[in-house]
Each structure stands twice: as C-alpha cells, then as structure tokens.
Amino acid sequence: NAGVTQTPKFRVLKTGQSMTLLCAQDMNHEYMYWYRQDPGMGLRLIHYSVGEGTTAKGEVPDGYNVSRLKKQNFLLGLESAAPSQTSVYFCATRRQSNQPQHFGDGTRLSIL
Amino acid sequence: DQQVKQNSPSLSVQEGRISILNCDYTNSMFDYFLWYKKYPAEGPTFLISISSIKDKNEDGRFTVFLNKSAKHLSLHIVPSQPGDSAVYFCAASALGYGGATNKLIFGTGTLLAVQP
Numbered sequence: 609n610a611g612v613t614q615t616p617k618f619r620v621l622k623t624g625q626s627m628t629l630l631c632a633q634d635m636n637h638e639y640m641y642w643y644r645q646d647p648g649m650g651l652r653l654i655h656y657s658v659g660e661g662t663t664a665k666g667e668v669p670d671g672y673n674v675s676r677l678k679k680q681n682f683l684l685g686l687e688s689a690a691p692s693q694t695s696v697y698f699c700a701t702r703r704q705s706n707q708p709q710h711f712g713d714g715t716r717l718s719i720l
Numbered sequence: 721d722q723q724v725k726q727n728s729p730s731l732s733v734q735e736g737r738i739s740i741l742n743c744d745y746t747n748s749m750f751d752y753f754l755w756y757k758k759y760p761a762e763g764p765t766f767l768i769s770i771s772s773i774k775d776k777n778e779d780g781r782f783t784v785f786l787n788k789s790a791k792h793l794s795l796h797i798v799p800s801q802p803g804d805s806a807v808y809f810c811a812a813s814a815l816g817y818g819g820a821t822n823k824l825i826f827g828t829g830t831l832l833a834v835q836p
Contacts, residue, residue, distance in 0.1 A: 612763070650724075650809060650826040651764070651824075652823070652826070680783070683795065705815060711763030712763050713761070714763055
C-alpha cells in the first residue's frame, strides 16, 4: 500500500525482549493508528494519534507504548514482549475524520 | 462485547454470480460504515463506504446497503470475479460522536472465495 510503510515486515523475539515498530507515511495525514490482527478477532485498535506530539489509548493498549515526535512517523514499542503479543500489526493513517483509513502492509511479530 | 459482527467466516461463490457479504452492528451511535478488502500478506484496502443518511451506495460492481432499523449492512459484488477472492472486513465508526478520533470498530472478516 503506497504511502504507508511499516518496518520491519517480520520479526521473531524472545519473551522479555523489547523492540520498536516503525510506521512512516508520506501523505501528510494528521491521524495515525496502530492495530493488531489476531485469528477470529478482526483488527483491534492499540493506540492512535490525532497529530504530531499527541497519542491516545485504543481498545487494547496494555503492554504497548507509542510516540509521534514527527508528523510522518508513528512508533509502537513493546518494552517487555510476551507470547500474547504474537500478532500481525497494522499501521493506518487518515487525513480527515470523514475519510477512510489507509493501511500499511503489516508487521508479523512472533514472540517465543 | 463485539459491536460489529460478521457471522459468516467464509463464503464460496461461482464466477459471474452475485456475492453478498453481511455485517450486523449493535451500537446505534455508529453513523459511518466501511468495507475493506484484504489479500494475504497485505494490509486492508478501502473498498466502499456509506453514511447513515443513505441506504445505498454504489461503486462499479460493488454496492453497499444499509438497513438502520435492523442495524445491518451488506456488500453486494456483481458479477463476482476470481480476483475478488479475499477477506472482507466490515467497519463502523461513530463519526458524529467521536469527534476527530473517528475510531473504527472492525468485524472479524469473511473469507470470500470466487470459483472460476
């Protein structure tokens, strides 16, 4: 999906390790979101940002932190990874409230 | 409590026929609904949306119908093509209530398989 780039695409971690997922967008969108997708659960919102320097909690924020120091980047951090955080993580962006969200291609994260 | 439900995990349709994907919601504050399509190893792609002030929105082969009294929406694909085979997610938002956040609540998805 052009415009929203997620890195890395795949990662395997051991329990207790930390890592940061990066979402970068070149569409100058104000709003950015982090979701996780698990089998049979659809996409669930972790954290979101309505502009540079702002963040807020979504449905499932526990165990994650985020930062939006620059408008184009939204970082998702796992301080101490747990097997329950094994999932596919998607970043999304949106220009205005009445427009659809645009998604990146996801990061597949496995925690052993 | 799941506010957006897609009760059919999968659907199989013959090429050229109509595909009908269904979605139910429970929150009466939802006023903006979207359908996303997702291929394996890719992110969801926006397909079509509808506001609660309408009961139908059409875009080429894709039509979304909204029945507010039943809290039900459906996506019709006519004619179905093999390239339509993907997972389809329904999503809803309380645009008029959530302010600038416009958080989307997603259903669990329906896997559509269009047989040649």
